[in-house]
Amino acid sequence: MTMSMKDKICIVTGAASGIGKAIATRYVADGAKVAIADLDLEKANETARELTEKGPGEAMGVKMDVTSEEQVNAGTDAVVKAWGGVDVLVANAGIQIVHKVEDFPFDEWKKLLSIHLDGAFLTTKAAIPHMKKRGGGAVIYMGSVHSKEASALKAPYVTAKHGLLGLARVVSKEGGEYGVRANVICPGFVKTPLVEKQIPEQAKDLGISEEEVVNKIMLGDTVDQEFTTVEDVAELAWVFAAFPTNALTGQSVVVSHGWYMN
Structure with a gap:
């Protein structure tokens, strides 16, 4: 079995910095074409230039608010126009807000759920038709140890990260016959x-x-x-993206220095 990202066309959300940037860096280093999809287009373009200079793959910046269906579709279309399709989606964009449940402003609850869950749904919905045309693809969700565990003060975050497990499993069931796989990375504290x-x-x-x-x-x-380091997470994102068969789908893998074991 050969595992390679060479010439794979990838969209990574929230990729101008942090975990998303580390994943994009790992993919480009293995010869992939990576769209740096981010709210901050200037920063996305800067990251894309930096990664393209390193090679051997290449990157492009794409402005994307993952809670906007219009922006998600436009960004996905721009990638397809530039490179011809989509092979890999990493739904990584996220935020954190902490309060006790009784003190949680409803607007903040909705904002966090929208970025994590609506964002994962909208980007998946946009990418899947292109993956089917190319005979398969990999959808990767950025979960968390909080996909399995709970912590005080993080009600919407824990709820959202649990929800991504369900979405990945449905995408796996629906995508199986088309070679579309879905998996969840669950980092500890990075x-x-x-x-x-x-x-x-x-x-x-x-x-x-x-x-x-x-x-x-x-x-x-x-x-x-x-x-846990951003490089630890990026390495697992590489495995999920490069793995060539449906043998690895509908799964979640925890990278947390043993904080959570299952």
Whole structure:
């Protein structure tokens, strides 16, 4: 079995920075063509230039608000026009907002669910017809240990990440005969700006020190008190994208230094 990303056409959402950028970097390094789909077009273009210079693959920037069906469809169409199709979708765009359930503003609940779930749905809906035309493809959702577990203060995030498991399983069932696979990556705490931002917020909400948030809340259940890296996550995203058969579909894999084991 040969696993390669050479010439695969990929869309990665939220790819101008963080985990999304690491995944795009890994794909381009293996010869893929990657659309850096992001709210911030300037940053997306900058990332695309940087990755294309490194090669051997190439990248392009695409403006995409994943909660807008119009923008998702337009962005997908731009990729198809440029490169001829879609082989891989990584629905990675996400945000984090923390409050206790009784204090959670409904607008913020809806905003978070929309970015994580509506975004995954809309990008999948746009990509699947193009994957079918090419005889198959890989849909990859960015879940979380919170697809399996719960933490205080994260009601919509935990709800959304659980929901992605269900969506992946349905896409797997519907896509099987067309060679369209769907899987979920479930990272533990990854040291990204999203997580850095949570440390003081959680310290304030829980009335503990920032050090205690890191060592007890975030890394307390890992085997080695280590954060997962963006490169760890990108490597798994490469496996899901490069794996050539339906043998690996409808699955979720946790990368969390043993925080969650199943």
